[in-house]
Amino acid sequence: MPTAGLFTAAAALAPAAGRRAEAAERVREVDAAVMGEIVRAGFARHFAPAAVGGAAGTFTELVDAVEVIAEECPASSWCASLIASIARMAGGFLPEQGQAEVWASGPDAVLVGSVTPFGTARPAPGGWLVAGRWPYISGVGYSDWALMCGLVESGADGQARLFALPRSAYRIEDTWHSVGMAATGSNTLVLDEVFVPSHLSFDRADLFAGRTVGAWGDFAPVCHRVPLQAVNGLMFAAPAVGAALGMVRTFTAYFIDKVGNAPQLPGTTGVQGVRGSAEQALARSAGEVDAARLLLGRAARLADEGVATSPLDTTRNLRDCALAVDLSVAAVDRLFRQSGTRGQSLSGSMQRLWRDVTAISTHVALQFEPAARGWIDQVLKA
Numbered sequence: 001m002p003t004a005g006l007f008t009a010a011a012a013l014a015p016a017a018g019r020r021a022e023a024a025e026r027v028r029e030v031d032a033a034v035m036g037e038i039v040r041a042g043f044a045r046h047f048a049p050a051a052v053g054g055a056a057g058t059f060t061e062l063v064d065a066v067e068v069i070a071e072e073c074p075a076s077s078w079c080a081s082l083i084a085s086i087a088r089m090a091g092g093f094l095p096e097q098g099q100a101e102v103w104a105s106g107p108d109a110v111l112v113g114s115v116t117p118f119g120t121a122r123p124a125p126g127g128w129l130v131a132g133r134w135p136y137i138s139g140v141g142y143s144d145w146a147l148m149c150g151l152v153e154s155g156a157d158g159q160a161r162l163f164a165l166p167r168s169a170y171r172i173e174d175t176w177h178s179v180g181m182a183a184t185g186s187n188t189l190v191l192d193e194v195f196v197p198s199h200l201s202f203d204r205a206d207l208f209a210g211r212t213v214g215a216w217g218d219f220a221p222v223c224h225r226v227p228l229q230a231v232n233g234l235m236f237a238a239p240a241v242g243a244a245l246g247m248v249r250t251f252t253a254y255f256i257d258k259v260g261n262a263p264q265l266p267g268t269t270g271v272q273g274v275r276g277s278a279e280q281a282l283a284r285s286a287g288e289v290d291a292a293r294l295l296l297g298r299a300a301r302l303a304d305e306g307v308a309t310s311p312l313d314t315t316r317n318l319r320d321c322a323l324a325v326d327l328s329v330a331a332v333d334r335l336f337r338q339s340g341t342r343g344q345s346l347s348g349s350m351q352r353l354w355r356d357v358t359a360i361s362t363h364v365a366l367q368f369e370p371a372a373r374g375w376i377d378q379v380l381k382a
Helices: 003-019 021-027 032-041 059-070 074-093 096-102 204-209 228-260 271-304 311-338 350-360 368-381
Strands: 111-113 119-124 127-137 145-152 160-166 171-173 187-197 201-203
Touching: 003 021, 003 032, 003 059, 003 074, 021 074, 021 350, 032 074, 059 074, 059 228, 059 271, 074 096, 074 111, 074 145, 074 160, 074 204, 074 228, 074 350, 096 160, 119 160, 119 187, 127 145, 127 160, 145 187, 160 187, 160 204, 201 204, 204 228, 228 271, 228 311, 228 350, 271 311, 311 350, 311 368
Parallel strands: 111 145, 119 145
Antiparallel strands: 119 127, 127 187, 145 160, 160 201, 171 187
């Protein structure tokens, strides 16, 4: 299915993801059928290069599509978002020979990865010898390739590189047991020392700076030229904001039902007595989620327009993503406190949305204080 219909396809698969979310939590992995629909919807190919059949798509469409799945199942949306994000990195920064190898079977290869250098790399003739253990690799059980980061043991001081590895090169250890985002299957990828040819590697500094490699160079699609800091927060924030939107929708139905079935008890004000603080909580939370969506929408639009490239722009995007998640946490937490015993039912979605949003908010890329400090530093330099 072409990525032009990414949002439509995501909206179509979201209800099934929601129905299977409870079972997915029990097995600690996204449902296999749902993952298949995520790939068919176009998430894997969304940022893949056009030369291999990919869409080289927009951040705006991706954020919207991720949010609509997150309303039903944040874990599924998280994996969809990261599959697209890792493909963007490989599509923009691997040498062309490496891209051809990664997508030799078509544009829907599922890539997972990490830019944190938990591995090590030693230069070898024609490439690198790479080893390491990378925890928290979401969706790794469904991966075809992995893009992992390691520190070079010799040569440039502290140089970090990324290495593309086929599924046959690494093994997976079952280590993911989490109170939130339980169904992401974020297990540990283990790589015993493996040779990686030079065409399957690139310098992490190029990714951070948005220095695209290959024949296209400065003429590469915008999605492949954006500095990582300008868009990294979007990939992690969109599932949280979408989940918060799902919480607002679910609580709204609960609230309408509660008001509609409110008994007229002696000495009470009837419906007004039931509404009480719940209506204030719903109104404030809905407003916060709307604001969070606007923040992500602007960050995505600036990235799509290719203007989010200066240090001031990139730090503002990171600030806004962190703020959007803070707003989402506040909204979800407020509604959960108003949901009573019904909201705590393990068969319902409110407790899962609350746990998942809280878990997402702990990600290092979404902490407001360092994001704010980075933006202020750029303001003072302007």
